[in-house]
Amino acid sequence: MAEPLLKVRNLKTYFISKEAQVKAVDGVDFDVAPGKVLGIVGESGSGKSMTSLSLMRLVPGPQGRIVEGEVTFEGTDLLKLTERQMSDVRGNRMGMIFQEPMTALNPVLKIGEQIGEVLIRHRRVSKAEAKKQSIGLLRSVGFPRAEQIVDEYPHQLSGGMRQRAMIAMAMACQPKLLIADEPTTALDVTIQAQVLDLMRSLKNKNGTAIILITHDLGVIAEMADDVVVMYGGQVVESATADAVFDDPLHPYTTALMESIPVIDQDRERLASIPGTVPSAANFPSGCRFAPRCAMAQESCHQRMPELRELKPGHYVRCDLV
C-alpha cells in the first residue's frame, strides 16, 4: 500500500470535568489511502463523530480535549500545529460536511457568500471572483439555477439542496480529504442516493479521499473501500470493505451484519443486539462489548483485548477469534 494520506495513531479525546472523565475516543488507529473512501461505522455513542471532529481539531472545548495521539496528514502531525496553522488546513486541504444541513449553514448569509468566503480565505481571490467560482461550484454539485442560488439564503433551499451546497463549500478548495459526518442521515432516501452519487463522482474527478461516518451499513457497502468499525470509543475491527462484509470477525461486526434487514429473506423478527452502548463515562473493565456479546466468556470481562492483525490488513479487537 502506498503511503497513507492520513495516519491516525492512538488518538484519545476525552471530556474532562470535575465529576467525570468521559473517554469519547479512546486510542483509535486507522489509515486513509489517497483517493479512497474509508467508512467509519458504529452505533450512536461509539465515538465516530468525536473522532472526525478530532481530526479537524474542532472538539468542543473547554471540556473536550485531545489528550494523546498523532494525526499525520500529508506528513504533518496536525495535533502539533498552532491554531493558526491548523486553520490553514481546514477548508483548504481538509474539508468537512455535517449531518444536519438545516443547521450547518448560517441562516442569515447568502449561499454565495458562505461558499465564496472559503475561496477568499484560502485562495485569496477577490469577492467578484469568489462569486463567479461559487456559481461554478454550485453547478458542479448539480444546481441548475446556480446564478440565482448564490443570492439565496439557506431557508430557501430544500434539505438535499443544502447538503449539496455544503458539499460545494467543503470542496471549494479541492481538498485532499473530505470528512463526511453522517452526510445523508437527515435526508430522504432518494435524495440520499443522489448525494452519495455526487460524493462519489467528485471523488473520482478530483481524487479526494473521503472519510464517511455513518451508522448505515448500506451506505458503507455502497461507498467504502475500507471500513473501520467503532465501539465504545475504540476500533474493534478494521479491514477492506470486502473483507468486513464477506468475513466479519468481531462478534460486534457480525451482530451488526445480522441486524440488516434483507428483503427476500423471510425472517420472523429482525436480529438485534441486546442492551445499549455503554456510557463513555463508565466503561466495563474488560472488553467493552462483552456485556452484550453472545460469545462472551469469563476472561472477556477481565481483560481488554488488543487490536490484533489476524489476517493481512484485517485487524480485530477480540481474543476469541
Place this chain on the structure above:
Amino acid sequence: MVSYVIRRLLGLIPTLFIITVIVFSLMHLMPGNAFQALVGLNPHIKDAAKVIAQRMANSGLNLSWPQQYVNWIVNLLHGNLGTSFEFQQPVTTLIGTALPNTVTLALTAELIILIIGIPIGVFQANRVNKGFDISTSLFAVLLYSVPGFIFALFLIFIFSFTLNWLPSMGTVTAAVPWSGDLGDRIQHLILPATALALPSVAYYTRLMRANTLQVFFQDYVRTARAKGLRSGRVLFRHVLRNAIIPITTQFGFDIGGLVGGAVILEQIFTWPGMGELTINANLNRDYPVILATTLIFAVMVLLGNLIADILLASMDPRVRYN
C-alpha cells in the same frame, strides 16, 4: 417595503384612537379640574365659584364628555392641540420646546447603551467565565437591579456635588458667555443621559452575552470554523451577525420606553422635557397638555415597535415584510 411602512402607519390609527379614548376617560375620572386648582386656591379671587364656572365654560369643560372628545379630535385633525389651562400658551408651543430636549436625552442614552452594552456583552461571551466576564457580570446585575433614579442621585453626588466636574441641572448654563454652546449642552447632557442609560446598559450587556453564547454553539459556527475562517471573521460575520438580531428588535421597543422612562429623571435633573411637562400637567389637571403628551408617548411606543419590525426584517432574511 415602502408600502409595508405605509400600511403599518395606517394601522396605527385605530390603536391611537383607542388610546385617546382611554386617556380621555381616565383624565376626567381624576378628581378636580384645572380651574379649581388655579382659581379656587387663589385667595385674591372673590367669587371663586363663578370664575371657575366662567372659565370652564370658556374652555368647553361644561360640555358632555363625548362632545368634548369630539371637539378635541376635530381640533387635533386641524393640527390644533388646544391651549394649556395653566400656561395660557398653545400646547404645540409647549411641546415644541419640550420634545426636542427629551428626544436628545433619549437618543444620547440609546447611543451610550449600544456603544457600551454590546461590546461588553461580546467580550464577556468570548471569554466566558474568565475574570472580565465574572466581574462585569456581577456589576451588570447590580446596575440592572437598582432603579435608574438612584444612580441619578449617586451620579449627582459624585460628579456634581463632590467633584464639581459636571452640571446637574438644566440643559445650558445660565448667564455665562458660552451658554448654549455645543460643549455646554453636551456637558449638561452627560449625567442625565448616563443615569438613563445605566440600567439598560446592564440589560443589553446581559442580552448580548446570552445571545452570543447561544450562537457560539450553533452548528453553522462549527461549519465556519471547519472552513478554516479566521476567528475574527467567525466572530463578526457568523456569530455577531446572528447574535445582534434580537438586540435590534429590543432596541426598537426601547425607543418608546426610554422617552417615557425619562420622565422621572427629567424631574431629578430639572431637564425641561416631556417629563416635566407631563408631571406638571397631571398635577394641575391641565387636560389639553395631558392628552397631547400621552398621545406623543403612545406614538413613540408604536413607532418604536414599527422600527423594531423593520429592523428585524432587514436583519433576518427569514422574516419578510407582509
